Amino acid sequence: MFFYLAIDIGASSGRHIIGYMESGEIKTVEIYRFNNGVFRDNGHLFWDLDNLLCEVKAGIKKALKEYPRIESMAIDTWGVDYILMKNDTIIGKPYAYRDSRTDLTIPKVHSIIPFEELYKRTGIAFNTFNTIYQLYDDKEKGLLDEATDFLHIPEYLNYCLTGIKMKEYTMASTTGLINVNTKEYDDYIVDKLGYNKNLFKELHEGGELVGNFKDEIASELGGNIPVKLCLSHDTASAVYAVDYDCPYISSGTWSLLGVKEDVAHTDINSMNANFTNEGGINRTFRYLKNIMGMWVVNNISKENGITPIEFRANVLSSNYKYTFDINSKELLAPKNMTEAVKEELRKVGAPMPKDLNDLANSVLLSLAKSYKESIEEIERNISRKCDSIVIVGGGAHNTILNQYTEMLSGKRIISLPIEATAIGNLKIQMR
Numbered sequence: 001m002f003f004y005l006a007i008d009i010g011a012s013s014g015r016h017i018i019g020y021m022e023s024g025e026i027k028t029v030e031i032y033r034f035n036n037g038v039f040r041d042n043g044h045l046f047w048d049l050d051n052l053l054c055e056v057k058a059g060i061k062k063a064l065k066e067y068p069r070i071e072s073m074a075i076d077t078w079g080v081d082y083i084l085m086k087n088d089t090i091i092g093k094p095y096a097y098r099d100s101r102t103d104l105t106i107p108k109v110h111s112i113i114p115f116e117e118l119y120k121r122t123g124i125a126f127n128t129f130n131t132i133y134q135l136y137d138d139k140e141k142g143l144l145d146e147a148t149d150f151l152h153i154p155e156y157l158n159y160c161l162t163g164i165k166m167k168e169y170t171m172a173s174t175t176g177l178i179n180v181n182t183k184e185y186d187d188y189i190v191d192k193l194g195y196n197k198n199l200f201k202e203l204h205e206g207g208e209l210v211g212n213f214k215d216e217i218a219s220e221l222g223g224n225i226p227v228k229l230c231l232s233h234d235t236a237s238a239v240y241a242v243d244y245d246c247p248y249i250s251s252g253t254w255s256l257l258g259v260k261e262d263v264a265h266t267d268i269n270s271m272n273a274n275f276t277n278e279g280g281i282n283r284t285f286r287y288l289k290n291i292m293g294m295w296v297v298n299n300i301s302k303e304n305g306i307t308p309i310e311f312r313a314n315v316l317s318s319n320y321k322y323t324f325d326i327n328s329k330e331l332l333a334p335k336n337m338t339e340a341v342k343e344e345l346r347k348v349g350a351p352m353p354k355d356l357n358d359l360a361n362s363v364l365l366s367l368a369k370s371y372k373e374s375i376e377e378i379e380r381n382i383s384r385k386c387d388s389i390v391i392v393g394g395g396a397h398n399t400i401l402n403q404y405t406e407m408l409s410g411k412r413i414i415s416l417p418i419e420a421t422a423i424g425n426l427k428i429q430m431r
Contacts, residue, residue, distance in 0.1 A: 005031075005063050005073035005225065006425035007056060008234060009153070011253045012036055012298065014052075016059035017419060018067055019426035026423055026430070031066060032059030038096040045099040045333065047081065047153070049090075053160055057221060064223040072209075072429045074230035075154040076237045076421060078253075079174030079278075080131050083156045084138060085149040092143050094153075097129035098333035105136040113192055116271065121186055123264040123277030124176040127290060128329070131175035135195060150199045154232040161227055162211040168229045169203045170236035173279030180264035183283045206231040206281065206428040230425040231281060235288075237424030238392055240281050244414065246388045247375055250421075251395025253295045255367065257374045258288020265381055273377045281428075287382070289374045292326045294395050296363055299337035304356055311360050312400050320358035322350035326366040368404035375409055388412040392420035 006017045006028075016032040034055040038045040056075070063070065084091040095101060106128065110118075115126060124130060138144050151159060152171045159165050172178055172185070177200070179186040185200040210227040218224040231237045238250040239260065250256040264277035264285050278286045294308070301311045324344035334340035341359065342352060353359040371389075379385055389411045391402060396417040406413045 002071050002430075003067045003069070004426050004429045005060070005067075005070050006230070006422040006429070007059065007073065007075040008237075008419070008422045008425060009036060009052070009056075009075065009077040010234065011038075011078050014055060014059075015419070015422065016063055017422040017426070018063060018070075019422070019430075021430065026426055028419055028422060028426070030419075031063045034059070038098065041093075044093075044101065045096040047094045047096050049083070049094050049156070052153075053157060056157055056161075057217075060225070061221045064221060064225070068223060070223075070225045072226045072228045074228045074232070074425050074429050075157050076230050076232050076234045076425050077153040079152070079171060079233045079235070080127075080129050080134070081153055082131060082134070083151050083153070084143055084147045085151065086146050087148055091147055092138065092141070095134060097134075099129075100333075101137045102128050102130075102133035105133050105140070109133055109136050109193065113189060118176065118189070119271045120266050121179055121189065122176050123180045123266045123270075123285070124174070124178075125271075125274045125276035125290070128332070132177055132189070132193070136193060139194060144196045144199065147196060147199060149201075152232070158210050158227055158229075161213055161217050163214045164211040165201075166204050166208070166210050166229065167201055168232045169205060169283060170231045170233040170279040172203050174233055178279070180266060180277060180285075183279070204229055207431055228429050230428040233278065234421045236278065236280055236286065237422075237428070238420040239286055239424070240427060241418070241420040241424035242390055242392055242416070244388070244390045246386045246390060247378060248390045248392065249371065249395070251293060251391055251393040251398070253293055253298070255291040255293035255371070255395065256286075256288050257291055257371060257378075258286050259378060259382065261285045261287045261382070267381070270381050273381065275377070275381065287378070289377070290327075291367070291370050291374065292331055293367070294398075296326065296331060296337060296341065296367075297360075297398075299334075300341065300359065300363065303336060303338050306356075311356075312364065312398060314357045315361040315364060315400055318357040318361040320353055320361050321365065322348070322362055323366040323369050324348055324350070324362065326363070326370050364398070364401045364404055367401060368408050371405045372408040375411065386411065388414055390414045390416060392416045392418060
């Protein structure tokens with residue numbers, strides 16, 4: 001039997017999962033799980049790269065103890081964020097996408113290239129955290145001048161393990177710098193913004209071999225595993241795991257709601273509805289919308305000393321039916337999510353929730369309402385109707401949210417509470 005290792009890292013946790021084929025199906029075993037998150041320093045949000053690398057290595061070491069021969073491994077993470085390097089040295093700090101540093105750079109970028117033109121060229125929806133805006137902050141600080149490489153998080157981790165720097169297409173597609181026609185970095189955008197051209201190197205495909213562990217890494221971890229590229233943007237891997245030809249929701253920290261398409265949609269309706277066209281398998285597209293997702297649920301749960309399961313346990317006893325804009329910028333990185341949601345309810349003139357059950361009911365209804373509206377937008381923009389929605393990821397376990405989504409959208413909900421991202425990761429390795 002052949003064993004493969006998927007390392008799937010999200011914004012709040014990471015997991016090492018062994019996969020193997022049995023009776024024509026991919027079976028999975030979770031080997032290691034760890035917490036991930038940002039830290040605040042001098043008013044800014046950063047990733048703890050040293051801890052992340054330590055956890056990645058700890059999980060690999062444990063996997064090798066239980067499965068001495070592993071055919072290959074691959075790492076996927078969230079998109080957008082990156083590391084600047086000068087040869088083998090990190091430049092600056094690894095900012096987290098929820099940081100507010102782009103507030104000043106966004107209007108500068110748009111004064112050089114209007115967003116309408118950016119969208120037509122890249123198909124990437126406007127988000128304050130898009131890589132294109134983060135890089136402009138680094139440019140103004142002079143960091144791009146001395147940089148030799150810009151690596152996304154999984155590419156950096158691969159480099160730490162193998163010593164090889166290799167960039168992958170689906171992750172690059174989240175930057176707002178990839179042209180939807182050439183499916184390579186857009187030279188016009190790079191030139192107009194004055195970015196260092198040498199940073200935008202060849203893009204590779206999921207399934208390609210990066211390399212073996214460096215000798216010192218193999219010695220430290222007790223073995224060697226060939227490192228491959230998967231579809232290293234976690235949503236791309238999750239979507240690759242879904243075999244249904246209908247809209248999907250990859251439900252985790254974010255809810256990514258969309259459809260698989262062969263061509264990008266860069267029309268005015270797609271732009272105004274803030275749909276994005278990120279990369280998929282074989283340089284296809286994921287036409288989707290970012291919705292705030294379990295981020296709100298997880299933060300309110302933590303603030304109130306309960307689990308996300310307890311958060312939703314008693315919502316059906318609540319008659320509170322008021323909703324708010326779940327995608328409000330104010331919910332991106334508030335100091336207190338509970339109070340931020342209450343403020344959003346105040347904005348729409350809703351009475352205050354009388355208890356946590358009311359608050360939870362409002363959050364889940366607001367999410368379901370956003371799903372409904374986004375599905376309707378998709379149907380209009382691609383000119384076809386659907387009767388089902390597939391939900392994968394951690395949020396697929398949220399049966400009440402699934403019920404509300406079915407009730408509001410009128411669509412059949414197919415809930416697949418599987419490790420979709422890890423399965424997509426493994427599927428690419430096994431291909």
